[in-house]
Amino acid sequence: MTIVSYYVAQSLDGYIADLSHGVSWLDSIAPNEVVQSFRQPGDTENLFKYEDYLKSVGAIVMGRKTYDFLVQYGSNPYQGIETWVLSESLSAKAPLLPGIQLAPPSMDLKTFVSDLMNRTNKRIWIVGGGDVAAQVLELDLLDEIIVSIAPRTLQAGIPLFRSLNMTSVKNWKLTQTQITENGFVQLCYRK
């Protein structure tokens, strides 16, 4: 069954990027040796290992601001995986990074993600950012949240989920955790 998944790294105080949309605060730090872990019985995937996670992905969705970051980076790191960017401001004629497509203008996000779910039995990775992730959560399409918490605070920035000025309580089940020697806590929650 297809899983719609938000796989992301955040600061200890809940931000995925700094106020200028940068992630350089993550450059010099990455999860190292695992010192403690937990997995629900029967859960065989190693979801925290990026390479293994990527192998489970059949389609990728990101917001335009996250795409801008890839443009600065200079290339598409997801070559070979169907990858979509959501935007109302990018022109349909504007050239995008190779392998990345613009979602149809004025598409309905629920229909768009549901169509992707019908086309792959692998994961749909909501890369982010917090704006797109919040909408997918609000539409009740998100099945999985995999978050790596870095042992750093930023004090301000782009939140894990953009606030939509509404409250909707949802319960999540913890299925995997990992703690690394250098202080990362990695968590996988399922709906």
Ligand SMILES: NC(=O)c1ccc[n+]([C@@H]2O[C@H](COP(=O)([O-])OP(=O)(O)OC[C@H]3O[C@@H](n4cnc5c(N)ncnc54)[C@H](OP(=O)(O)O)[C@@H]3O)[C@@H](O)[C@H]2O)c1
């Ligand atoms: N730490 C991590 O693991 C991680 C992961 C991903 C991203 N990030 C960071 O997160 C930051 C961006 O996050 P963000 O929350 O500010 O923005 P975002 O979600 O990446 O992008 C928001 C933009 O996406 C477009 N969009 C969103 N919903 C749409 C919809 N339903 N239909 C059409 N277009 C839609 C709009 O673009 P237009 O304005 O063009 O219409 C909107 O301004 C970046 O700095 C990125 O580096 C960090």
